[in-house]
Amino acid sequence: MEILVARSAGFCFGVKRAINIATECAQGAEGEIYTYGPIIHNPQVVKELEASRIYTRGKLEELEGGTVIIRSHGAKMEDFTLAGDRGLKIVDATCPFVKKAQKIVSLLSKEGYFVIVAGEKNHPEVKGLLSYGGSEIMVAASAEELKDMPHKKRIGIVAQTTLSVEKLREVTSFCLTRASEVKVFNTICDATKIRQQESTEIARRVELMLVVGGRNSANTNRLADLCRAIRTNTRHIEVAAEISAEWFEGVKRVGVAGGASTPRWLIEEVVKKINALTTKDSKSR
Ligand code: SF4
Known part of the structure; x- marks a missing residue:
């Protein structure tokens, strides 16, 4: 394996x-x-x-x-x-990257933009970001959530730091149909971008993809969704004990990725468990 x-x-x-x-x-x-x-x-x-x-x-x-x-x-x-x-x-x-996004929300509000925080409304980071804006602010995770928004003069967009680029692009494209001026700040942090990029690259090369991390972790869930869109055989697990030997039937290559809140030792335990259930060969990409 x-x-x-x-x-x-x-x-x-x-x-x-x-x-x-x-x-x-x-x-x-x-x-x-x-x-x-x-x-x-x-x-x-x-x-x-x-x-x-x-x-x-x-x-x-x-x-x-x-x-x-x-x-x-x-x-x-x-x-x-x-x-x-x-x-x-x-x-x-x-995190300083979250602080930066908060400052941008505050600045856009002061400059009179209608602010859209692209992200999940129930996520604590997003709730925090909203509090730094004025009354002209809303949150949207997709174009669908913006469909009833009337035309605005100027829209300023800030992204939740762990959003996917695809979602930010979707929200931005829609806003271009609702305002003549749209200012976009790509506040997705590098850690998120790198994780999403590496994980999806791996998902393309394997038959089974394991994404390790808390089920309550938004960034891990997003990572799993992105991998699943490429490799249907993607499983989101929290700990190595969840892994079952049957998952590896007909699998020659397995990918392992983890969210920003997943400790390295959990990843190592997962690799160990896969080795124990299959072969002893493992390599890092
Ligand atoms: S994912 Fe990590 S580095 Fe990126 S904004 Fe959140 S806490 Fe900071």
Whole structure:
């Protein structure tokens, strides 16, 4: 069995940075340490952090004191105010690429553009981005979601950092039919672009594609969708234990990719399991 592993699989820069900030915080801080929402969308890593006294809380209102870490996706502007009002020590681990997208939203709003955040409305990063705009702002993940939008004078588009280029292109093309001026900022981060590119290249070369990462991770889900569009035989798994020997019947080459929030050790466990179930040959692309 030949195993092609995406070189990019493993934590991205922003996730590594946020986890380092959280662990450093746990070493020095007195009192409780919380992350506002899971620090990354990977249940295995969140469990590991609990062993270092770093707990996840979904509501700032529940916290009576201590330190709150803002994760790499960022948070809404009003969340920072609320945390401050509650006397919490705020440690901001927002990824610099997300910060940049927040600044662009704010700037476009100030310049009078109708802002469209291309992304998923329920994703915490997108909710955060929306809070940096004025009242003339909306979120859309596809052209379909924009079909009822009336003509606008000027539209400014900002992408969720983990969006696919295809989706940004779809939203942009549609907006060109609704305004005479459309300003687009491609805020999809490099880590996302590289992962999507490498994973889809691998998907073209294999009979089975495994995408490893949290089922609650938007970027892993997107990666799996992109791979599935190329290779129907794509499976999204969280851990190696999910892999079944039957998947490899008639398969000579298998691809392994992981989202930006998937730790490298989970990828290594998956490779080990494939080897145990098939052959011992593996190579990284
Ligand atoms: S995926 Fe990109 S924007 Fe998001 S945390 Fe990682 S590096 Fe930052």
